[in-house]
Amino acid sequence: MEEQAIQQYLQNMSFPADKDQIVSAFQDGGAPEDMVSEVQNNLPNGEYSDPQQVASSLSPGTASGSE
Numbered sequence: 001m002e003e004q005a006i007q008q009y010l011q012n013m014s015f016p017a018d019k020d021q022i023v024s025a026f027q028d029g030g031a032p033e034d035m036v037s038e039v040q041n042n043l044p045n046g047e048y049s050d051p052q053q054v055a056s057s058l059s060p061g062t063a064s065g066s067e
Contacts, residue, residue: 001038003055009035010051019045022054 009029010022017025022043026036039058048054 001035001055001058003052003059005031005035006055006058007051010054013051015051016047016049018047019043022048 009026009031012029013021013025019039023036023040026039031039042058043054044057046057048057
């Protein structure tokens with residue numbers, strides 16, 4: 001999942017936020033169902049401080065500077 005898409009759906013969200021709040025933000029923001037499912041299935045439980053942390057947790061390989 002692209003960080004830009006994550007930022008789009010979490011732009012109005014207050015952080016810190018937990019997984020349930022993040023999933024709700026995607027649903028409320030009108031994210032496609034496959035994207036909501038990806039967040040539900042792949043985002044580890046925990047509290048996140050910002051959208052970048054959510055993105056790196058969903059795509060660990062892309063946030064490590066391996067490009």
